[in-house]
């Protein structure tokens with residue numbers, strides 16, 4: 259089981275390329291929930307992802323229903339990162355098989371998706387700030403999940 263990063267209908271190829279590169283380097287699997295706002299052959303996706311695109315463990319899901327069905331069958335928690343959430347992401351205990359779900363750049367996720375998430379987490383910002391860049395919010399959350407995992411491993415004498 260590995261931690262997964264899921265992108266809900268991403269619309270900026272450069273962000274997705276950056277996230278795929280990050281995921282390949284840090285050992286996260288990535289789920290893209292279609293429809294995306296670009297084609298996987300997009301030049302900016304390739305520029306941002308470079309040769310890491312080939313190494314990325316990427317699964318594309320035809321739509322939200324297919325993704326959610328697959329997720330339920332694997333009994334994974336759905337952890338949504340949202341600017342509307344109240345729980346700081348650093349207060350949450352990530353687990354090995356969590357799916358970290360991020361919304362699309364233009365509109366986040368619909369309320370139906372907000373409602374079914376097992377947890378909704380916020381990266382606190384200064385008053386008045388609207389949101390972070392998608393790839394930046396993925397990097398911050400992935401970093402915290404990895405930090406917690408290495409603490410757990412150390413506590414259990416694994417490393």
Ligand SMILES: C[S@@+](CC[C@H](N)C(=O)[O-])C[C@H]1O[C@@H](n2cnc3c(N)ncnc32)[C@H](O)[C@@H]1O
Nearest residue numbers: 339340341360361363366380381389390392395
């Ligand atoms: C550019 S933001 C989307 C902005 C959109 N208008 C909204 O309010 O959801 C893209 C995604 O990055 C993540 N994100 C950005 N800033 C965040 C924050 N401060 N806390 C939690 N998630 C954040 C969320 O998953 C969000 O859906």
